[in-house]
Amino acid sequence: AGTYLEGLGHTGTGGEDPRFFNGFTPEEVAPEDGPGEAGVEHLKPIFTRGILIDMVTVNGGPMEAGQEITVANIEKALDWFGVNEPGNGDAVVFHTGWGRHWIADNDTYLSGAPGIGLEVAEWLIEREVALVATDAWTVGVQPVNEGPERDFPVSLALTQKHGILLHDNVESERLIDAEISEFAYIFAPMPIRGATGSPGVPLAVY
Template sequence: MSTGWTPRAAADGETPARPEFTNWGRWGDADESGAGNHITPTSILAALRLPQTGEVVALSQVIGDRHAPRNGAPPQHFMLNDAGDYLAGAKAPQGFQAAADHISMATHGAVTHLDAIGHVWYGDTLYNGYSHVAVRSSGLRKLGIDKAPAFLTRGVLIDVAGHRGVDHLDPGYEITAADLQEVLDVSGTTLERGDAVLIRTGWINVWESEEIAYHGDRPGIGLDASEFLARADVSLVGADNSGVEVLPWAPGTVCPVHQFLIRDCAIYLLEFLDLEELSATGRAEFLFIASPLRIRGATGSPIAPVAVL
C-alpha cells in the first residue's frame, strides 16, 4: 500500500494530536453513508472473484450464548408461542402448530454489532458537519444505521496475535501502523480501497477464564494505526474485542479512535467479532459479506458477518 504517509512518533507523555485527515465533503455535503461509498459495483465484482473453496466462516458471536463476551445486560429472549400453548388447549387448525419468539437487546455492547456513523461525535458536530441536534430521543435524524450500505467487499484479516504466536495480546497493548504493516507484509497483502479490515487481538479468549480482566485494559488499535487505515480508504474496521480501540486510552483523550474513524472519517466500526475460526484457516483475504438491520435512526445494529473462502 502506498499512502505517502509516515507514522508520527509522539514524545513521551505527549498527548497524541488527532490526525489531520478527514472524509468530510468527499462524497458531497449531504452524504450520510461515509466510507461505504468506497464499495462500488466494480469493487463488488472483484470481491466476488476471491472465493476459492466456497467455505463459509461465521465471524459473529451467537446471540444469547452464555459463553459469548458482552458488555452490559445480555439480550432477553423469550417465547411468545410454544408447544405448551397447544398442550394447554390452543387451537391447531388441521393440526397446524407454530412457535414464535421475541428478543430485546441493546444495539451496542451485548452482541456482534456495527456502529452507525452517528454513534459518536465531538464539538457538537457529527460527520460531515451535521449538528448534534440531529440526535433526538426518537433516534438519529441523520447518519443512522439505515444509511449504512450492505458490505459485499474484500475482507482482510490482520492477525496480530497469530503473527506473534500468542493466544492473545497483552492488556493495554496498542497495535500500531507498523504492527499492521508487518503482518500485511508477511501475508503478502496490500490494502485496497473499500476493504473490510478485521484485526485479531485474541482478546475473546480471555472471557472464559478471566471475565473481570476482559473488561479491564485490553489490546486494540490507537490513533497511529487508525490513520494508517483511514489513508488506505478502507470502508470498515472490525476487531475481536469490545470496542476495536486500545484501553487505556492515550492520556488526555476519550475514545480517540471512535472519534477519529467514525466522526472524522465516517469509517464503520465492527465490534465483538469472533475471529478464531477464520484465523485457523490461515487465509488473509476473502469475500466479506455483512448487512446491518435497516433500523431507522438507530445508532448501531446487530450483525452476522461471514467470510467466504
C-alpha cells in the same frame, strides 16, 4: 453485549458544540420526532474485500489490554501472510486474541483491550478503508496511550471525521483456524430507525 456494527451516529465529540459525522448535531442525529440523519437504517449492505491482520502470530501470543498495534506490526503481518496492504473500500479485521476472555472472564474482557492507536488510524484513513473490525469490544486500544484526554480518540478519528465504520466483538478465531487472510466481508445492517449501530455477525466467504 455482543457482535455489533458501530454506525455513523455512534461516536461524537462533546463540549459546547458537540458534533457527529458530517458535522451533524445531536439533535440532527437523534431528533425527538423521528429518525435522524445518521441512523443505521441509512447504511447499505456491505460486500467488500476483507483482510485479516493476525496480531497473535506477529506478537508471539495473545495481546494484552493496553497493548497497541503499530504500523510496523501490520506491515510485518501482511508480509508474513503474503497479503497486499488494504486499499479503497476494504474491510480490515484485527485478530488480537482478546476474544478468548469473552464469557470466560468478562471482568478481564471489559477491563481494557488491545487495539490500534492514532498512528494506525491515520494509516487506515490514508488508504481509504471502509470498515475496521476487531475481536475486542473496541477497535482503539484501551486504556488510551496517547493524544488528548478523551476516551475514544480512534473512534472519533475513524468514524466521526472520516465515516469509517467499526465492527466490534468479531469472532476472528474461525478465520485463524481456517488459515484465511483474504475473504469477502459481507454484512447487512439491521435497518433500525434512528439506531446508532446494528447487532449482527458478519460473514467471511472464501
